[in-house]
Every structure is written in C-alpha cells, then in structure tokens.
Amino acid sequence: MATIAAADIAPEPGARPEPSRKDIQLVITASSLGTIFEWYDFFIYGTLAASGIIGRVFFPAGNELVQTLAAWAVFAVGFGFRPLGAILFGFLGDKWGRKYTFLVTITLMGVATAGVGLVPSAASIGLAAPFLVIGLRILQGLALGGEYGGAAIYVAEHSGKGKSGFYTSFIQASVVGGFILSLIVVLLSKGLMPDAVWDSWGWRFPFVFSLLLLAVSLWMRLKLNESPVFKAMKAAGETAKNPFTESFTYPGNLRRLFVALFGISAGLTVIWYTATFTVLSFLQTTMRVEATTAQLIVGAGAGMSLFWFIFFGRLSDKVGRKTPILLGYAMTLVLLFPLFWMMGSAANPELSRAAKHAPVVVSGPACAYNPFAAKQADECGRLLDYFSKKGVAYTKARTPATLVLIGGSPVADTSAEGLDKALAASGYKLEKVVPSARSIIVILLAILAMGALSGMTYGPVAALLSEMFPPRIRYSSMSIPYHIGTGYFGGFLPFIGQYIVARTGDPYAGLWYTIAVVAMALVVTAAGLHETKPGTASAD
Numbered sequence: 001m002a003t004i005a006a007a008d009i010a011p012e013p014g015a016r017p018e019p020s021r022k023d024i025q026l027v028i029t030a031s032s033l034g035t036i037f038e039w040y041d042f043f044i045y046g047t048l049a050a051s052g053i054i055g056r057v058f059f060p061a062g063n064e065l066v067q068t069l070a071a072w073a074v075f076a077v078g079f080g081f082r083p084l085g086a087i088l089f090g091f092l093g094d095k096w097g098r099k100y101t102f103l104v105t106i107t108l109m110g111v112a113t114a115g116v117g118l119v120p121s122a123a124s125i126g127l128a129a130p131f132l133v134i135g136l137r138i139l140q141g142l143a144l145g146g147e148y149g150g151a152a153i154y155v156a157e158h159s160g161k162g163k164s165g166f167y168t169s170f171i172q173a174s175v176v177g178g179f180i181l182s183l184i185v186v187l188l189s190k191g192l193m194p195d196a197v198w199d200s201w202g203w204r205f206p207f208v209f210s211l212l213l214l215a216v217s218l219w220m221r222l223k224l225n226e227s228p229v230f231k232a233m234k235a236a237g238e239t240a241k242n243p244f245t246e247s248f249t250y251p252g253n254l255r256r257l258f259v260a261l262f263g264i265s266a267g268l269t270v271i272w273y274t275a276t277f278t279v280l281s282f283l284q285t286t287m288r289v290e291a292t293t294a295q296l297i298v299g300a301g302a303g304m305s306l307f308w309f310i311f312f313g314r315l316s317d318k319v320g321r322k323t324p325i326l327l328g329y330a331m332t333l334v335l336l337f338p339l340f341w342m343m344g345s346a347a348n349p350e351l352s353r354a355a356k357h358a359p360v361v362v363s364g365p366a367c368a369y370n371p372f373a374a375k376q377a378d379e380c381g382r383l384l385d386y387f388s389k390k391g392v393a394y395t396k397a398r399t400p401a402t403l404v405l406i407g408g409s410p411v412a413d414t415s416a417e418g419l420d421k422a423l424a425a426s427g428y429k430l431e432k433v434v435p436s437a438r439s440i441i442v443i444l445l446a447i448l449a450m451g452a453l454s455g456m457t458y459g460p461v462a463a464l465l466s467e468m469f470p471p472r473i474r475y476s477s478m479s480i481p482y483h484i485g486t487g488y489f490g491g492f493l494p495f496i497g498q499y500i501v502a503r504t505g506d507p508y509a510g511l512w513y514t515i516a517v518v519a520m521a522l523v524v525t526a527a528g529l530h531e532t533k534p535g536t537a538s539a540d
Helices: 021-050 053-058 064-080 082-095 098-118 128-156 164-192 195-200 202-208 210-221 228-235 243-249 253-286 291-319 322-347 349-357 379-390 416-425 437-458 461-468 471-490 493-504 511-528
Strands: 360-364 394-398 403-406
Touching: 021 053, 021 098, 021 128, 021 164, 021 202, 021 210, 053 128, 064 082, 064 128, 064 471, 082 098, 082 128, 082 243, 082 471, 098 128, 098 202, 098 210, 128 164, 128 461, 128 471, 164 202, 164 253, 164 291, 164 437, 164 461, 195 202, 202 210, 228 471, 243 253, 243 471, 253 291, 253 322, 253 437, 253 461, 253 471, 253 493, 253 511, 291 322, 291 437, 291 461, 322 349, 322 437, 322 511, 360 379, 379 394, 379 416, 403 416, 461 471, 493 511
Parallel strands: 360 394
Antiparallel strands: 360 403
16 A cells, blocks of 8 residues: 655645744634534433433333444434535535634534434324434534534644644544533533432433533634635635545545545544443443443543643654554554453452353353344343343353353243342342442543543544645545544444444453454554654645
8 A cells, every 4th residue: 555645745825824822822722612512512412322311211112222222323323424514514614714614513513412402202202202313413413524624624724833733632632522521511410400300301401501512612713713724725716626526536635535534533533432432331331330420430531531632642743643643553452451351340340250250151052132122032032131231241052952050050040030139149249339449540540541542543633634635625635534434433333332242242342343443444554654744744
C-alpha cells in the first residue's frame, strides 16, 4: 500500500496569519463547548440505554435482554446515519463555510435531543413511540455527521504552525467531555428526585436540558468569524464546485480516504467506546455494580483521562501523529483483556471467584440459543437464556440429555427458582453490589489506563485528518471516512459486543470485536500512513 505524504496535498491559498492569544482562546472555547454539548446530546441516549430505562420505556418486549439489545440497536441507528450527515454537511461546509455549517448542525442536534425526551412511552402510544425515537436518532446522527469535522477543521485552520495537535486536542477532549456531562446531568437529576419520579418521568429531563445547552452554544458560536483558510479560498475563487465528487476524484484522495477510514477512524473509535460505554455496561450489567456507583466510577475515570487527550495531542506536534497512534493500537491489543479482567475481579470479587471455582456448564443434544426469541426452541436454549439474562458466564457441551453442572455438580431442579438457589449456594452473588474503596481505586486505574490508550489514538487525530486532505475538499474528505468509521465500527460496538456475550456466555467475549478492528487498523495505519512532523502536512 502506498503511503500518504505531505507532497500529495495541495497548498492552502495564501499565508495563514498567526492568531492572537485572545482569538485562539475564543476559537477553542466556543468550538469545544459546542462539541461538548453536541456529544452530550448524542451520548445521553447511550447513558440511559446502559441503565435499562430506554429499553423499558420505548421497547417493551417482556424480555430484559431483548429490551437492552433493541435499545442498543437504536443507539447504533444514530451512528449509522452519521456518514449521510457527513456527506450533506461536508458538502455545505466546503461550499458555504465552516462556521455556518456547524451552527446548523448544533441546532438540529439540540432540537432532536429534546424531542426524544418528549416522546410518550410505548405504553401510551404503542409502536409510534419506538418509531419516533428512531426518527429522532436519525436526525441526531445527521447532525453529528456534520459537527465534528466542522469544529476540528475550524480550530485546525486557526492554528499557528506547529500547534495544530495541541489546539485541536481540546476538540478531542470535548468529545469525552460530552460523555462526562451526560453522566453528571443524569446523576444530578437522579439525586434530586425520588426514585419513583425518576423512573416515571424524571429521566426525560436530561434530554430536554439540551435546549439550554443549545442556547449557550449558539450564543458562543455566533461570536466567531469564518475560518481564515476558507475566506482565502473563497476570495481566490478556489472553493470546490462539488466537494463530494471531488473527494473521490482528487488525485491521491481515494488512498487517503481508505487510510482515514480503516486505519484511523475505525481503530480509535472502538477503543474509545470500549473505554466508555462497554465499561459502563460491563460494570452495571455483567458485574452487577449498582447503577449510580458505576456511573460515578466511569465518569470519574473519564474525567481523569481528559489529560491524556491534551498530552498526546501536544506530543504529536513534536514527534508526529503516526507514532502515538500506532503505539496506542499495539498496546490495546496487549492490554485490553487484562484491564477488563482487572476490573471484573475488583468490581465484584465474590462473583468472579464463584465463576472461577464453580463454573457453569450447560449441556444437551443441540443447545441452540437465540437471544431475540421470546421462547427458546428447547430446554437447553431455555437454560442458556436464563444464564444470559443473569449475566452468569457459562460454557456449552454436548450430551444426550440436558444437564446443568455448577462446580462439577449436577443441578436437579432446573427451574428458575432451583437455579437461583443453586447459584447462591455456589457463591454467586447476583444482587447489586457497591465495590469497596480499594476496589474502586483498582477500577479507576484500569479506566485511566484505557483512557491513555484512547488518548494516544484519539488525541492527535483532528490535526492529522485536517492535514491529510486538501483545503478545498477538507470538510467532506475528513468527515466522510471519520463518520463511516465511527458510525459503523464504533456505533454498532455495544450491540455486537452484547450479542456475542449473550451467544457465548463469556462476559469478556465481546472484546474480541474491539481486538479485531484494532488489529486491522494497526496494519492499515502502519502500511499506509506516512509519519508527519509539525507543519509538514499542513501546507502553511
């Protein structure tokens, strides 16, 4: 595979003026706040989906696992439409300008998010409820497809030479900030309401709260001027006539798009979503950690990890963009499973010990299991369904008769009540737990380590992607591969991971999806991306 070099990219029209300290502070602050609010709007759905509320209210199925899978599937729908948003708003950003395009995207996002909070439950309006939620998630996906590229490029095109990695790393950290803000608002809302009020209608407040965030963001962004690079192109009459078409016909750009999609966007996304949503779901569901405690731990860990995004963004101005990204990919392949084992052992030690010393084996002549089925085809499938819903790890075997072994001993009574008693007698604690202070520190260290892996691969990326593409088609060319990579490889991660866990009975098996995507990204990036040094690819 040919590598991407700075010489492949057309120079920017005119010299880029060094912005004043006050100007760059306004640019970074306004762009970062808008990005935080935009991602808050998108992530608030995922935060509440992880707690089970979204599935219960909008996708009632009489089956908790099916509700969870349905909620995560609709979470993925929003991601699935991000590439279309990237095409639409990338076109407008390269034609109209960076500023006005991301004013439109953030308005669309705020209105759609508030709309989710106003949709009546499925119990009230039936199937109209999930369809309305799906439609609003589509609008969120379209908006987000145009937001990230606009904010990242806007900051990059205001950056002085050799500072793009540092300045744009605040945009990268702002994505994490949106996730943290979603947790903070949920926790504060829950804390200020009686449980009955929260479960009934209080959970809607975080969605409607986005209207206030929208007002603040619009007020900040209206103060901004257009990007100097875009203004120079427009004055010189060098803007693209059809940015979407040119993204695929500009010399060498197909190669850049391929590397940006499969080498950069796919890899960094699955690492980041594994370090956030997978960790949150793993603690709450698999390890039975009390929901508020899990959210506080993950929020604190994500907050402490913000440092890594700024650190590696700034470091990339000195050592180049490729080196920290490759290092992050390689370390993820080595450390991902050990970090999750570390968290699992600390989060619920008794459950972990029980799974080790009293393993569950389900055997039968076929043992077919369908997580989506309301009723399993045979007795063995029913048993697998029981253990999947409980979050209990199991292995399968083939025997003439259906059997359940816990710790090597057969269970005579395989009714739900009998299995509950057998698990309890073998040390399985399935009620919600609050980890000890020492265990919480261990979990935080694991989250902080995953934050470092994410910072290595995500911190330098806004600068890298801005540098990879020519200015006239930069918005489109950067947004399309980024949102295909994040929308499909990342957006479907919670659903695919949960499905793999349900089918295999191994609570860690879903991590193999992350491993596979990161391995692919490592190969593509190592072979296809040319190392850049400060200023070499930005064509100042």
